[in-house]
Amino acid sequence: MHTVKTRKQRCIVVGGGVAGIAAAVEATLQGMEVVLIEARRYLGGRARSFRDDTSGDVLDNGQHVAMGCYAALRYVLRQLGTEHLLGPDDPVPIVFASAGNERDRFDPYRLPGAAGVIAGVLRLRSFSLAERLRLLQRGVLAAFGPRPEGKTVAALLERWKQPQTVIERFWEPLVLATLNAPIESADATLLRAVLRRAFFGGGKSHYLLVPRVGLSELWEPLPAWLAGRGGQVQLGLQAVELLRVGDRVIGVATDDGEEIRGNAVIAAVPPKALLRLLGPESDAARAAAAFETMPIVSVYLWYDRPLDIPPVVGLWGTTSQWVFDRDRLIERSDDSRRQFPGHVEVTISAARHVATQPAETIAALADRELRAVFPSVEPAQLLRWRVIKERAATVLLTPKTISLRLTPHGSIAGLFVAGDWTATGLPATLESAAASGIAAARAAARLHR
Numbered sequence: 001m002h003t004v005k006t007r008k009q010r011c012i013v014v015g016g017g018v019a020g021i022a023a024a025v026e027a028t029l030q031g032m033e034v035v036l037i038e039a040r041r042y043l044g045g046r047a048r049s050f051r052d053d054t055s056g057d058v059l060d061n062g063q064h065v066a067m068g069c070y071a072a073l074r075y076v077l078r079q080l081g082t083e084h085l086l087g088p089d090d091p092v093p094i095v096f097a098s099a100g101n102e103r104d105r106f107d108p109y110r111l112p113g114a115a116g117v118i119a120g121v122l123r124l125r126s127f128s129l130a131e132r133l134r135l136l137q138r139g140v141l142a143a144f145g146p147r148p149e150g151k152t153v154a155a156l157l158e159r160w161k162q163p164q165t166v167i168e169r170f171w172e173p174l175v176l177a178t179l180n181a182p183i184e185s186a187d188a189t190l191l192r193a194v195l196r197r198a199f200f201g202g203g204k205s206h207y208l209l210v211p212r213v214g215l216s217e218l219w220e221p222l223p224a225w226l227a228g229r230g231g232q233v234q235l236g237l238q239a240v241e242l243l244r245v246g247d248r249v250i251g252v253a254t255d256d257g258e259e260i261r262g263n264a265v266i267a268a269v270p271p272k273a274l275l276r277l278l279g280p281e282s283d284a285a286r287a288a289a290a291f292e293t294m295p296i297v298s299v300y301l302w303y304d305r306p307l308d309i310p311p312v313v314g315l316w317g318t319t320s321q322w323v324f325d326r327d328r329l330i331e332r333s334d335d336s337r338r339q340f341p342g343h344v345e346v347t348i349s350a351a352r353h354v355a356t357q358p359a360e361t362i363a364a365l366a367d368r369e370l371r372a373v374f375p376s377v378e379p380a381q382l383l384r385w386r387v388i389k390e391r392a393a394t395v396l397l398t399p400k401t402i403s404l405r406l407t408p409h410g411s412i413a414g415l416f417v418a419g420d421w422t423a424t425g426l427p428a429t430l431e432s433a434a435a436s437g438i439a440a441a442r443a444a445a446r447l448h449r
């Protein structure tokens with residue numbers, strides 16, 4: 001009897017961000033041979049890290065956090081053997097602070113699951129008991145009640161008659177952090193998804209996870225992982241055109257003049273890059289063209305002494321929104337610590353206005369605000385700063401644009417679409433990217449079985 005060795009189906013993944021990484025991992029697990037091509041010389045896309053030459057510190061292109069409910073991301077990292085680097089059993093409580101010396105602490109980890117979240121909200125001292133109870137009631141209703149279709153978060157909060165202080169101190173920070181959008185334009189169904197999955201998802205869903213290493217370390221094993229399973233990663237290679245036979249996509253042409261052919265192409269790229277590949281005429285391209293983007297500005301500051309501040313702080317009443325004490329959160333070398341003992345990152349999301357300002361103005365503002373909020377920082381000397389403006393950090397998902405998100409299996413045969421901006425039902429996040437990649441890979445594998 002002869003054994004017939006069937007050739008594996010080949011899946012070409014375009015884009016080595018989180019969506020492409022997830023697609024490559026899942027397509028491999030589904031039995032396909034994967035070729036991942038990434039235009040840049042590194043993996044990770046909008047979630048990457050690099051070494052800062054002066055301090056020796058590893059910096060991210062912007063501080064990222066994950067949540068326990070990031071099941072798709074964690075599944076991918078588990079395959080790559082890096083899930084533990086997210087600190088999944090070591091969640092970080094959030095301290096809130098203002099320049100008026102107000103302090104509060106959201107620590108939802110004393111009880112398991114949603115009970116912990118409820119207890120955490122009930123212990124917030126900045127709101128009256130009536131405000132806390134109303135906040136919880138509204139949170140539960142929003143999570144499990146009807147989907148607030150066609151509404152912005154601001155319209156929803158107005159309908160709920162939420163007091164201004166609760167909006168400014170709870171809802172706004174939550175929406176800026178999770179949706180990267182002002183409440184006036186953020187789509188309310190995405191807030192519902194966050195509440196439902198993160199706050200009321202049960203188990204450890206509500207854990208705030210801060211990677212303990214530079215982001216790139218999370219994806220580092222991918223090339224070897226793929227190579228061990230018959231696949232490959234090609235960095236510094238850009239897809240410039242989709243190859244078609246009739247209406248079917250059969251591969252990609254690359255900027256080195258070569259062609260790569262396969263049974264399926266997964267385009268795991270942002271909308272504008274998809275538009276370039278598709279040309280302006282298809283439905284998918286028209287949808288891709290409709291998305292605006294929103295910046296995130298990250299400010300790294302180094303001081304001559306460790307700053308006596310909590311690891312994660314949400315700031316009230318300042319332009320700076322979040323502060324992360326990188327000295328406590330991230331592995332640093334002894335040399336970096338000796339030279340630059342204090343090291344923090346300040347995040348400003350939905351930063352359209354801030355992103356237009358010069359870097360030195362932004363750094364000075366972050367330093368000033370930090371000193372105003374934490375008197376303990378006052379004696380510290382700022383030794384160095386570095387500002388990173390990610391002008392297209394995420395797409396802006398509004399009630400108008402949300403319905404334009406593409407599904408993994410679009411209208412073009414042989415082509416599958418992934419990316420944080422596609423129709424995952426989630427805000428444009430690491431989790432949305434990972435979920436979209438997995439969905440696209442499964443759709444591709446199903447069709448080619």
Ligand SMILES: Cc1cc2nc3c(=O)[nH]c(=O)nc-3n(C[C@H](O)[C@H](O)[C@H](O)COP(=O)(O)OP(=O)(O)OC[C@H]3O[C@@H](n4cnc5c(N)ncnc54)[C@H](O)[C@@H]3O)c2cc1C
Nearest residue numbers: 015017018019039045046062064065239273419420429430
């Ligand atoms: C500063 C900042 C902070 C953030 N904070 C958080 C956070 O705290 N938590 C969270 O969950 N999310 C956060 N996000 C969002 C998160 O980073 C993104 O949602 C996610 O990384 C998007 O992944 P992606 O794979 O969809 O897209 P991308 O990362 O953009 O990947 C697309 C890749 O495709 C490549 N590419 C494009 N065109 C081509 C082509 N023609 N050929 C080959 N390659 C191509 C690009 O070079 C890129 O590497 C943040 C984003 C930023 C920028």
